[in-house]
Amino acid sequence: MQVIAKRPETLTAEPFTYCPGCTHGIATRLIAEAIEEQGLINLMAGVAPVGCAVFAYKFFNFDMAEAAHGRAPAVATGMKRGRPNMHIFTYQGDGDLAAIGTAEIVHAANRGEHISVFFINNAIYGMTGGQMAPTTLAGMKTTTSPYGRNPEDIGYPIRMCELLSSLVAPYYIERVSLLSPGDILRAKKAVNKAIQYNKEERGFTFVELISTCPTNWGFDPDKAREWAKENMLPYYKLGVYRDKGAGVE
Amino acid sequence: MSKILMKGNEAVAEAAIRAGCRLYFAYPITPQSELIEYMAKMMPKVGGTFIQAESEIAAINMVYGAAGVGKRVMTSSSSPGISLKQEGISYMAGAELPAVIVNVQRGGPGLGDIQPAQGDYFQAVKGGGHGDYQLIVLAPSSVQEFADLAADAFDLADKYRNPVMILADGMLGQMMEPVEFKPAKTQEELDALANQHLSWCICPNADGDAKHHHEINSLELDPEILEKKVSKLYEKYAEVEKNEVRYETYNLSDDNEILCVAWGTAARVVKSAINELVAQGKSIGLVRPITCWPYPYEAIASAIGPKVKKVYVFELNSGQMVEDVMIAVNGKVPVDFWGKLGGIVFTPADIQAKLEACF
Amino acid sequence: MPRVTVDPFYCKGCGLCIIACPKKILRFSEDINDKGYHYAECFNQEDCTACRLCYITCPDVAITIEK
Numbered sequence: 001m002q003v004i005a006k007r008p009e010t011l012t013a014e015p016f017t018y019c020p021g022c023t024h025g026i027a028t029r030l031i032a033e034a035i036e037e038q039g040l041i042n043l044m045a046g047v048a049p050v051g052c053a054v055f056a057y058k059f060f061n062f063d064m065a066e067a068a069h070g071r072a073p074a075v076a077t078g079m080k081r082g083r084p085n086m087h088i089f090t091y092q093g094d095g096d097l098a099a100i101g102t103a104e105i106v107h108a109a110n111r112g113e114h115i116s117v118f119f120i121n122n123a124i125y126g127m128t129g130g131q132m133a134p135t136t137l138a139g140m141k142t143t144t145s146p147y148g149r150n151p152e153d154i155g156y157p158i159r160m161c162e163l164l165s166s167l168v169a170p171y172y173i174e175r176v177s178l179l180s181p182g183d184i185l186r187a188k189k190a191v192n193k194a195i196q197y198n199k200e201e202r203g204f205t206f207v208e209l210i211s212t213c214p215t216n217w218g219f220d221p222d223k224a225r226e227w228a229k230e231n232m233l234p235y236y237k238l239g240v241y242r243d244k245g246a247g248v249e
Numbered sequence: 250m251s252k253i254l255m256k257g258n259e260a261v262a263e264a265a266i267r268a269g270c271r272l273y274f275a276y277p278i279t280p281q282s283e284l285i286e287y288m289a290k291m292m293p294k295v296g297g298t299f300i301q302a303e304s305e306i307a308a309i310n311m312v313y314g315a316a317g318v319g320k321r322v323m324t325s326s327s328s329p330g331i332s333l334k335q336e337g338i339s340y341m342a343g344a345e346l347p348a349v350i351v352n353v354q355r356g357g358p359g360l361g362d363i364q365p366a367q368g369d370y371f372q373a374v375k376g377g378g379h380g381d382y383q384l385i386v387l388a389p390s391s392v393q394e395f396a397d398l399a400a401d402a403f404d405l406a407d408k409y410r411n412p413v414m415i416l417a418d419g420m421l422g423q424m425m426e427p428v429e430f431k432p433a434k435t436q437e438e439l440d441a442l443a444n445q446h447l448s449w450c451i452c453p454n455a456d457g458d459a460k461h462h463h464e465i466n467s468l469e470l471d472p473e474i475l476e477k478k479v480s481k482l483y484e485k486y487a488e489v490e491k492n493e494v495r496y497e498t499y500n501l502s503d504d505n506e507i508l509c510v511a512w513g514t515a516a517r518v519v520k521s522a523i524n525e526l527v528a529q530g531k532s533i534g535l536v537r538p539i540t541c542w543p544y545p546y547e548a549i550a551s552a553i554g555p556k557v558k559k560v561y562v563f564e565l566n567s568g569q570m571v572e573d574v575m576i577a578v579n580g581k582v583p584v585d586f587w588g589k590l591g592g593i594v595f596t597p598a599d600i601q602a603k604l605e606a607c608f
Numbered sequence: 609m610p611r612v613t614v615d616p617f618y619c620k621g622c623g624l625c626i627i628a629c630p631k632k633i634l635r636f637s638e639d640i641n642d643k644g645y646h647y648a649e650c651f652n653q654e655d656c657t658a659c660r661l662c663y664i665t666c667p668d669v670a671i672t673i674e675k
Contacts, residue, residue, distance in 0.1 A: 004660065005660050023667055042460075064464055065451060074311050074314065075313050078312060078318070082320040103306075222623070
């Protein structure tokens with residue numbers, strides 16, 4: 001008998017600190033698998049965010065930096081410019097990337113930094129206990145939008161793939177979801193493509209992964225996936241927004 | 250090597266490049282813009298990296314990343330921009346990352362003005378960012394020293410794995426003086442520098458070597474472990490205090506009736522005033538701290554001669570370093586302070602008048 | 609013959625693998641693991657086809673599949 005699926009070598013033995021059923025863990029695994037499949041374990045380094053993935057530096061089995069909230073793209077820029085022979089990615093949530101770190105992500109993308117950014121969008125601040133995120137849907141109740149997000153008051157949720165697609169430099173931008181095994185397989189392809197482009201030094205690559213937060217949404221893990229399909233996917237349209245390697249501009 | 254007439258902002262940049270700095274990230278602000286412009290011009294010529302960042306915050310986090318991969322890296326700014334960098338500085342101290350930060354101070358608070366000032370002493374020396382940490386703080390008082398301290402700053406940062414700040418001001422940044430540079434690092438020296446931190450920094454895993462897992466990190470949720478980590482930082486800081494205190498003394502003697510303490514640009518002006526008064530037969534000494542942290546407490550205490558009736562502190566602020574002088578003097582003699590605000594640099598005549606009134 | 613193993617050390621009992629399994633051969637254990645979760649376990653290895661859907665869905669990378 002032969003092992004056909006197991007924990008990749010690019011993950012340490014450390015158990016994830018995500019809540020039960022949270023799809024963050026799937027995103028973390030997909031990145032680890034892509035790095036293993038591209039044979040980059042000795043040349044890869046990542047930047048962990050502040051948020052639910054704050055301990056990502058313990059999960060990946062290669063060198064990692066922990067960044068201040070939102071600053072991962074700037075930290076990754078310094079790392080890549082300092083060691084151009086290495087390959088660098090950031091792992092960031094929606095509060096980290098689309099609120100406090102908006103300037104850093106927009107300008108790293110605009111410079112076309114040769115890094116990969118994996119953006120986990122679950123429309124909420126998970127780690128701090130379910131506050132409103134820049135990606136929280138209109139009408140959605142959180143602990144800081146207890147009457148539902150009112151776009152007239154606080155604005156509409158930010159769509160980062162669309163926003164970054166207005167820039168010339170980014171090489172690859174895709175939004176995928178982690179809401180079913182089929183979705184996960186499609187997400188795996190996108191993550192692999194980003195890491196492959198990273199390996200080939202093509203330019204800035206960005207994958208947004210629509211994810212769940214069963215704990216703070218107040219659903220069981222399966223119901224959370226269904227809720228996301230019904231509510232998030234109509235607003236956050238899946239698809240390739242930019243792929244210069246495949247002629248999608 | 251012959252002397253070159255240069256602005257302080259350019260001299261410190263040139264000295265940094267000669268010291269092996271090949272990564273520089275910053276954002277324009279007056280009165281340090283010549284520094285970023287010099288780097289923009291010169292870094293490509295030496296195969297280095299120059300990025301004009303989107304903000305001071307981004308710039309300091311790029312420094313965090315570059316220091317994390319073990320390379321000599323620098324940023325610079327002026328007071329309001331240095332405030333923005335405090336987040337990253339605290340993280341770098343926590344993660345024990347070596348880097349050099351130049352502050353060409355201007356008048357504050359807030360936007361203040363763009364004239365020379367020394368109002369960021371507390372910020373540089375007593376914290377600035379959050380948490381328990383120390384920067385090594387070097388205060389030049391001439392363009393030559395500004396350049397010399399750049400090289401020393403990188404060595405200290407690497408030796409102690411700690412951020413080092415060069416605390417200059419708009420006068421030193423803008424003023425032109427003759428400066429003589431140390432020779433640039435040879436390729437061999439540069440290679441050695443590039444490899445000096447491989448035991449802890451983010452770096453490739455050589456094929457066949459045991460797989461390493463280096464973490465650049467300041468997070469530790471276990472209070473007991475965090476306490477140990479911070480205590481270890483303070484053991485390191487104690488070593489810095491033991492080994493790295495620097496100061497200049499001027500005209501010290503047992504005949505001194507007044508002992509002056511001043512730093513940076515202020516100390517230059519005080520020296521001129523002392524020269525005038527010495528010519529008139531008065532005896533006044535000066536201690537000029539070169540390291541604002543670690544602070545030369547003992548040097549000041551031991552400079553208080555038998556006839557000293559007052560220690561007089563002059564700064565281009567509302568009285569910041571004077572608090573450290575008081576700690577050093579410890580009530581032995583009275584400590585007086587006079588300063589100018591708003592980015593106004595006092596003149597030798599101003600200081601002379603203040604000192605004459607003591608006799 | 610294919611074989612699926614859930615490592616109780618990593619499993620948090622979220623149940624997503626149980627839903628994903630087309631052969632319905634996974635269930636929550638009677639026992640609890642060190643974290644206090646009823647972890648997933650396979651009760652009928654013979655029916656496993658090594659389709660990997662459980663592995664793909666598992667957020668904690670707790671599953672190993674052999675074939």
